[in-house]
Amino acid sequence: xxxxxxxxxxxxxxxxxxxxxxxxxxxxxxxxxxxxxxxxxxxxxxxxxxxxxxxxxxxxxxxxxxxxxxxxxxxxxxxxxxxxxxxxxxxxxxxxxxxxxxxxxxxxxxxxxxxxxxxxxxxxxxxxxxxxxxxxxxxxxxxxxxxxxxxxxxxxxxxxxxxxxxxxxxxxxxxxxxxxxxxxxxxxxxxxxxxxxxxxxxxxxxxxxxxxxxxxxxxxxxxxxxxxxxxxxxxxxxxxxxxxxxxxxxxxxxxxxxxxxxxxxxxxxxxxxxxxxxxxxxxxxxxxxxxxxxxxxxxxxxxxxxxxxxxxxxxxxxxxxxxxxxxxxxxxxxxxxxxxxxxxxxxxxxxxxxxxxxxxxxxxxxxxxxxx
Amino acid sequence: xxxxxxxxxxxxxxxxxxxxxxxxxxxxxxxxxxxxxxxxxxxxxxxxxxxxxxxxxxxxxxxxxxxxxxxxxxxxxxxxxxxxxxxxxxxxxxxxxxxxxxxxxxxxxxxxxxxxxxxxx
Numbered sequence: 376x377x378x379x380x381x382x383x384x385x386x387x388x389x390x391x392x393x394x395x396x397x398x399x400x401x402x403x404x405x406x407x408x409x410x411x412x413x414x415x416x417x418x419x420x421x422x423x424x425x426x427x428x429x430x431x432x433x434x435x436x437x438x439x440x441x442x443x444x445x446x447x448x449x450x451x452x453x454x455x456x457x458x459x460x461x462x463x464x465x466x467x468x469x470x471x472x473x474x475x476x477x478x479x480x481x482x483x484x485x486x487x488x489x490x491x492x493x494x495x496x497x498x499x500x501x502x503x504x505x506x507x508x509x510x511x512x513x514x515x516x517x518x519x520x521x522x523x524x525x526x527x528x529x530x531x532x533x534x535x536x537x538x539x540x541x542x543x544x545x546x547x548x549x550x551x552x553x554x555x556x557x558x559x560x561x562x563x564x565x566x567x568x569x570x571x572x573x574x575x576x577x578x579x580x581x582x583x584x585x586x587x588x589x590x591x592x593x594x595x596x597x598x599x600x601x602x603x604x605x606x607x608x609x610x611x612x613x614x615x616x617x618x619x620x621x622x623x624x625x626x627x628x629x630x631x632x633x634x635x636x637x638x639x640x641x642x643x644x645x646x647x648x649x650x651x652x653x654x655x656x657x658x659x660x661x662x663x664x665x666x667x668x669x670x671x672x673x674x675x676x677x678x679x680x681x682x683x684x685x686x687x688x689x690x691x692x693x694x695x696x697x698x699x700x701x702x703x704x705x706x707x708x709x710x711x712x713x714x715x716x717x718x719x720x721x722x723x724x725x726x727x728x729x730x731x732x733x734x735x736x737x738x739x740x741x742x743x744x745x746x747x
Numbered sequence: 748x749x750x751x752x753x754x755x756x757x758x759x760x761x762x763x764x765x766x767x768x769x770x771x772x773x774x775x776x777x778x779x780x781x782x783x784x785x786x787x788x789x790x791x792x793x794x795x796x797x798x799x800x801x802x803x804x805x806x807x808x809x810x811x812x813x814x815x816x817x818x819x820x821x822x823x824x825x826x827x828x829x830x831x832x833x834x835x836x837x838x839x840x841x842x843x844x845x846x847x848x849x850x851x852x853x854x855x856x857x858x859x860x861x862x863x864x865x866x867x868x
Contacts (some may be wrong), residue, residue: 654845
């Protein structure tokens with residue numbers, strides 16, 4: 376069960392344990408962009424190059440902030456030419472200023488497309504582009520990559536995963552938040568089996584609500600960006616409960632997940648809710664011998680961006696109850712409008728907790744080797 | 748040591764396998780069960796929310812099979828299911844199936860000269 380944090384057990388001799396130092400953090404969620412749509416199309420097979428498909432910038436629920444016309448990007452990521460966040464050197468400068476010396480790149484794909492072959496080709500093109508354009512660049516910040524996979528195409532995704540076997544620049548695979556069935560369902564089982572065998576974690580990322588997505592909330596379409604932004608991200612909880620209840624973590628003990636859309640603050644009450652019903656619902660899912668919340672530490676991590684976080688005066692109590700030192704990893708979401716530097720993450724937390732969030736947990740979770 | 752307290756339940760023929768006799772003793776009462784010829788006594792008090800546990804059905808255990816998603820039915824008649832929230836307990840020990848640290852109180856049962864006794868009450 377949850378480690379109950381006892382602030383009295385930690386000696387706080389002076390304020391120096393609450394450090395301002397953020398140098399050397401690992402940014403676990405950076406979203407590199409294409410300079411233009413044409414750049415992505417160069418990497419598609421010729422037969423798919425001229426096909427229409429959605430842009431990664433959503434035309435529904437565009438943020439009424441950030442760089443026009445869609446408002447998705449932070450003003451500081453603006454470039455002289457090309458999409459914000461499309462220049463590896465410039466991005467590295469910004470990330471270094473955020474306090475990071477390593478970053479995990481997770482390019483947005485186009486959600487789930489009805490034409491699943493097209494969806495898979497787009498994922499393959501993105502992966503090749505990432506390796507050539509970003510992971511091969513000599514930059515101030517060391518980049519790691521994500522293998523984008525199309526969850527509608529299990530066989531195609533397994534083949535794509537095999538294409539990157541042995542390339543240790545790739546540190547995770549990634550699938551969209553906007554799935555058509557929760558990720559615990561058995562239709563995905565062969566894919567997760569292959570991913571678990573690869574040793575890579577699965578990162579779930581909102582793909583900009585750009586593909587053939589369901590309603591952004593289970594009750595339908597909200598009217599405003601504020602409602603969309605506050606609630607759509609919480610769809611990750613359906614994937615998490617599905618993975619637990621279907622026994623995926625029991626059948627694949629090596630499988631690990633990271634949810635990169637925020638929502639950490641609402642996670643725990645929802646897991647408590649599932650724990651509460653657990654002894655009653657055991658007969659439905661006897662393949663799950665542990666309380667749902669007990670799977671978190673071994674299998675699941677969360678990224679800070681966007682991060683609500685506690686007020687400074689209760690941060691110790693909060694980080695104990697929420698197990699932040701074990702479950703939470705810093706991610707800036709650069710170049711999105713809500714990009715957050717490491718110094719703004721839990722500034723009042725004890726150094727031991729903050730160091731875990733900014734670097735330690737990610738280093739272990741992604742098995743990152745020291746920089747040579 | 749003085750002689751242990753014991754309470755007469757019934758004649759052994761009146762408690763056939765798969766059945767329970769209710770003993771109105773103590774605060775909550777006690778259910779005395781015959782599980783395939785072995786006798787056990789459980790408190791009529793569910794450690795979850797205090798429900799009258801022994802009013803719940805005698806049941807078995809749903810277990811995962813060898814194949815993913817396969818369900819099997821095992822230990823028929825060895826489990827009692829609480830009537831309020833469905834918590835399941837092993838009749839022989841009082842142990843909850845889902846949460847190992849929860850237990851319904853139990854007493855030893857003896858059979859002497861064809862009579863069933865609960866020991867200690």
